[in-house]
Amino acid sequence: MTTMPATRTPPASAGTRNDLRIDGARLWHTLMRLAGIGATPRGGVCRLALTDLDRQGRDFFVAEARAAGCTIRVDAIGNIFARRAGRDHTLPPVMTGSHIDTQPTGGKFDGNYGVLAGIEVVRTLNDAGIMTDAPIEVAVWTNEEGSRFVPVMMGSGAFIGEFALADLLAQRDRDGVCVGDALQAIGYAGPEPIGGRPLGAYFEAHIEQGPVLEANDTTIGVVTGALGQRWYDVVLTGMEAHAGPTPMSLRKDALLAAAELVGIVNRIALDHPPHGRSTVGCLNVHPDSRNVIPGKVSMTVDLRAAENTVLSAMDAALHAATGALAARSGIAIDVRQVVYFPPQHFDDRLVAAVRGGARRLGLSEMDVISGAGHDAVYLARVAPAAMIFVPCKDGISHNEIEDARPEHLEAGCNVLLHAMLDAATRR
Structure with a gap:
């Protein structure tokens, strides 16, 4: 089991933007608090989509986002959007996010890292007193795992128009409970329409879920696309x-x-x-x-x-x-x-921004391709998108022993910070 870092990265100062860094210990602490919701005896997490534990996880995210000054919107399939205002509200937001539902024997980091890295980006911008031109949004996508309901990547698929809302709400789990009733039961059948709005860019930070980065002793995977x-x-x-x-x-x-x-x-x-x-x-x-x-x-x-x-x-x-x-x-x-699912290539400009950010921060990086499905694969159909991978121990994921090093999670979040800041700043 990875332990919490002994030292605390100091908050971002008011120096140059290139000096901006996230608070790694704060990110880790937030991850461990979320991991406590649905924690399993073997050190993993069981927080299936649209269960009461999922509600608790969602409530935790909403509370953290509001504490960071974000406004909250929830759409009709339960996707949550936390928005940090920019100077120009007419600009399309720069979004990041992932999911917080897990496999029945899931880990602490799959999906959860991408969501809470977004919250840490917002906190860091707040600490530094930086107002971006475009708004920043952090998304929690509904039922990415598909463990309880099909299809997988339900929320992001609905957002881009891949699935009809009525069809999704009628989907049932093995006990006969339908998505619509489950959303109502946990209080996340939101009033907002699904999708239909422009995005300036979409970034997703994620553990690799494979062994390539660890085998190559590399910290940042620059994801060029998905199989x-x-x-x-x-x-x-x-x-x-x-x-x-x-x-x-x-x-x-x-x-x-x-x-x-x-x-x-x-x-x-x-x-x-x-x-x-x-x-x-x-x-x-x-x-x-x-x-x-x-x-x-x-x-x-x-x-x-x-x-x-x-x-x-x-x-x-x-x-x-x-x-x-x-x-x-x-x-x-x-x-x-x-x-x-057709192969999906990510936006060349955003991929280059991830690669350049890693190099600017002095982090080892390599181009990789994702072998798994992610919400970013759907978002890439409607907006420029890119992903940032960090290593996970032995390449293991979808498993209670899933683990990642705090310094790698911090590094990936720093790359995310700079990529989002660049994308949300007028040139």
Whole structure:
């Protein structure tokens, strides 16, 4: 478990803007206070979207934002926007943010860091007496994780018009509770319309959720974009039969074909380096009996790539391989695509600002691409956007042992501070 820093970074002084730094100990303390809401015995956090614990987390954010002088708006899907006024209220805001809902066995930093780094940026500007030209906003997006309700990245998707509000409000969890009722129950069914307003820029600070930065002993990941994703539900249908009397040559074993398909899926990614990814994450066997030849297997396939041409080639390879496997094995194979996110490239100017900020602050940096989905991926469709990654221990995330070093979190927040300050200042 990482401990709180022993020393406290002094508040920003009234020196030059290049000297401006956030208060790392204050950021850490705020993160640990939020982590206490839904804390688990193993040191993680369970704060599922639109539960009472989520309400407590939201109330905490709103209180911190108001204490920092922000006004609060909540839209109809529960997205929260904390606004620090600028000199010119007609300018579109420069926004940062992320989410505070977690996985059932989540960690302290995924999403939470991006939200509270935004609050720390506001506090630092207050300490230094700096008024930006454009307003600054910090967003908390509803149901990013998708653990309780689908779709994932619900709030940011609604903000950009990807989802219809009525459809989202009707979505139900495993207990039959719908999003609309859950929002009402926690008091965050807001009056504001969803989206439909310009943004000057969107930044999101985040732990990497992977091992690349740590492996390269690098503090700042300059995120150039996010991998595109295609998800599939695959059903292989053969014939159940008694495991004893049925000769090997006369079997229609769906699991045997599925096992071969797992290897094929893995090979598809290896054939499309450097950013090809492929995963079989779920596999269900029917009838799941010791002495019955499996007659049906349901499985998932997840393909990812940095370029749409590559992702399309991987999709074609999957369909060609399953067609050939079906013909060869006599097993019927149905492949149904259920999710498609095109690859998303972030704004060149903002990416350069992140890179330049890291160098100006004397921080090690490298270009990386995000393999996971983030709210910034949706925001990039309607506004210039960029992300800042910092390392997490052993690349572990979506896990109670998720951890990050205070000095890395502080460094990433300093890069965020300067990137937002530059973007919110007239040239």
